[in-house]
Amino acid sequence: xxxxxxxxxxxxxxxxxxxxxxxxxxxxxxxxxxxxxxxxxxxxxxxxxxxxxxxxxxxxxxxxxxxxxxxxxxxxxxxxxxxxxxxxxxx
Numbered sequence: 001x002x003x004x005x006x007x008x009x010x011x012x013x014x015x016x017x018x019x020x021x022x023x024x025x026x027x028x029x030x031x032x033x034x035x036x037x038x039x040x041x042x043x044x045x046x047x048x049x050x051x052x053x054x055x056x057x058x059x060x061x062x063x064x065x066x067x068x069x070x071x072x073x074x075x076x077x078x079x080x081x082x083x084x085x086x087x088x089x090x091x
Contacts, residue, residue, distance in 0.1 A: 014060065030059070
């Protein structure tokens with residue numbers, strides 16, 4: 001899957017989860033927050049395409065919604081190490 005298609009799919013997923021997605025300039029990478037009564041995901045608009053994809057994948061993995069599409073799950077599994085605290089990694 002092309003990177004632009006991955007970004008588009010991640011954006012649709014974020015919006016489908018009820019979050020407002022904003023691309024803003026500033027000295028940050030991005031993340032999710034609550035602004036008044038709204039859930040907002042903010043991404044630095046000057047990040048390269050890969051950085052935007054990584055940031056959105058990280059946010060979705062933190063939200064951890066059920067029923068993710070296989071494409072989204074594959075993107076998250078590829079980019080985000082969710083097994084940091086699994087028993088298999090500890091020795």
